Amino acid sequence: MKPTEEINALLVKYWKGETSLEEEDSLTKYFTGRDVADELKPYTALFQYRENLRCATLSDDFDRKLKKAIQQKKRENDYITIRIFVPALRIAASVAVALSLSFGVYMMIGKNDKTYFAETYSDPNAAMEHATFALDKLSEALQKGEEASIESIQELNKVDLDWKMLDSITESDINYQKSTDSLPLENNL
Amino acid sequence: MKKTAFILFFLLSTVSLSAGDFVTQFLEKCIEEKKPVNNINIGKSMLEKMASNTDDEDLKKTFRNLNSIRIITCDNIRDSRLYFKKANNLALEEFKDYQELVSLNEKNAKIHIYFKQESEKLQDLIFIGLDDEEKLSIITITGKIDFASISKLSDSLNKEMKIDNHGETPSMDKGTK
Numbered sequence: 001m002k003p004t005e006e007i008n009a010l011l012v013k014y015w016k017g018e019t020s021l022e023e024e025d026s027l028t029k030y031f032t033g034r035d036v037a038d039e040l041k042p043y044t045a046l047f048q049y050r051e052n053l054r055c056a057t058l059s060d061d062f063d064r065k066l067k068k069a070i071q072q073k074k075r076e077n078d079y080i081t082i083r084i085f086v087p088a089l090r091i092a093a094s095v096a097v098a099l100s101l102s103f104g105v106y107m108m109i110g111k112n113d114k115t116y117f118a119e120t121y122s123d124p125n126a127a128m129e130h131a132t133f134a135l136d137k138l139s140e141a142l143q144k145g146e147e148a149s150i151e152s153i154q155e156l157n158k159v160d161l162d163w164k165m166l167d168s169i170t171e172s173d174i175n176y177q178k179s180t181d182s183l184p185l186e187n188n189l
Numbered sequence: 190m191k192k193t194a195f196i197l198f199f200l201l202s203t204v205s206l207s208a209g210d211f212v213t214q215f216l217e218k219c220i221e222e223k224k225p226v227n228n229i230n231i232g233k234s235m236l237e238k239m240a241s242n243t244d245d246e247d248l249k250k251t252f253r254n255l256n257s258i259r260i261i262t263c264d265n266i267r268d269s270r271l272y273f274k275k276a277n278n279l280a281l282e283e284f285k286d287y288q289e290l291v292s293l294n295e296k297n298a299k300i301h302i303y304f305k306q307e308s309e310k311l312q313d314l315i316f317i318g319l320d321d322e323e324k325l326s327i328i329t330i331t332g333k334i335d336f337a338s339i340s341k342l343s344d345s346l347n348k349e350m351k352i353d354n355h356g357e358t359p360s361m362d363k364g365t366k
Binding site for chain 1: 212213229231234243252259295298300302316326
C-alpha cells in the first residue's frame with residue numbers, strides 16, 4: 001500500500017470517527033511533515049491545528065493570573081455592595097442606628113428605675129430618716145387635701161341653693177331661654 | 190469627621206432623652222449658687238435595704254413598691270419662698286403632662302402635688318410644699334405609689350422616726366448644692 005493510499009484510508013476512518021489514538025498520531029505526524037502529497041495538502045491546516053492544541057501548556061504565571069482574576073472579581077462584587085449604599089441610605093442607616101442605641105440606653109436607664117443620680121447614703125438607717133420624712137410629708141398633705149375637699153363640700157352644702165330647681169332645668173328650658181333672649185326687645189314685651 | 194458627628198449625635202440624643210427628672214431639672218435650672226439647698230437621693234437598692242430593716246408591714250410594702258425618693262429642702266425662709274415659686278413654675282412649664290393632685294394654699298401650709306401615671310407599676314409624683322415655718326420641701330417619688338396606704342402611714346412613720354431618731358426631725362445636712 002502506497003503511503004498516500006494508506007493516509008487516505010486513515011482519513012476515511014478519521015472522518016467516521018473510528019481511528020485509534022495511534023492512528024490519529026500518525027496522521028498528525030504525516031500532515032505536519034514535509035512530504036505531504038499535493039492532493040492531501042488541504043488537510044494540512046487541520047492537523048497542524050490539532051498539533052498546536054496538543055502542544056499547548058499552561059504558562060508559568062497561570063496560577064498567579066487566575067488568583068488575580070478571582071480577587072478582582074471578588075472586589076468587583078464588594079464594590080457593587082458599597083455602591084448600593086448610596087449616601088442617603090448611609091445617613092438613614094446611621095440615624096437609625098443612633099436612635100436605636102439611644103433608645104436602648106434610655107430603656108436601660110428606665111429599667112434601672114431612673115437611678116441616674118448618686119445615692120446619698122450607704123447606711124439604710126440614715127436613709128430611713130429621710131424616707132420617712134418624705135412619706136410623712138406626703139401622707140400629711142394627702143390627708144390635708146382630703147380634709148380640704150370634705151370642707152369644701154360642707155361649705156357648698158351650707159349655701160342655700162335650690163337643688164331641686166337646678167335639677168329640674170332641662171335642655172328644652174335652656175333652649176327656650178336662648179331663643180327668647182335673641183328676640184327683639186319689643187317682641188319680649 | 191463623619192464618625193465625630195455620629196458620636197455627637199448619639200450622645201446628644203441620649204442626654205436629651207434621659208434628663209427628664211424634676212429634681213435634676215430643678216437643681217440645674219432654678220438653684221442659685223448663693224442660695225443653697227439640701228438634696229437627698231434614695232434609690233431602689235437602698236429602699237430594698239430599708240424594707241428589710243423595718244418590721245412594719247405597711248412600710249415594708251410601700252418601700253418595696255417604690256423606685257426612688259428624692260428630697261430637696263431649704264432652711265432659709267426667703268430662699269424657700271423663691272424656690273417654691275420657681276419649682277411650681279417649672280412643674281407647670283416643663284411637666285405639663287402631670288396632673289395637679291392636691292393644691293392647698295392655707296395660712297400654715299402651701300402644698301402642690303403633681304402626679305403622672307406612666308404605667309400600673311411606674312408613677313411619678315412631685316410634692317412642692319412650704320410648711321408652717323415657711324421652709325421648702327420638694328419631694329419626688331417614683332414607682333408604684335399607693336395613695337391609700339401612704340395617707341394611712343403617718344402612725345407607722347412616726348413610730349419608725351422615733352425609733353431611729355429618738356423623736357427628732359431629720360437634719361438635712363447631706364448633698365448640699
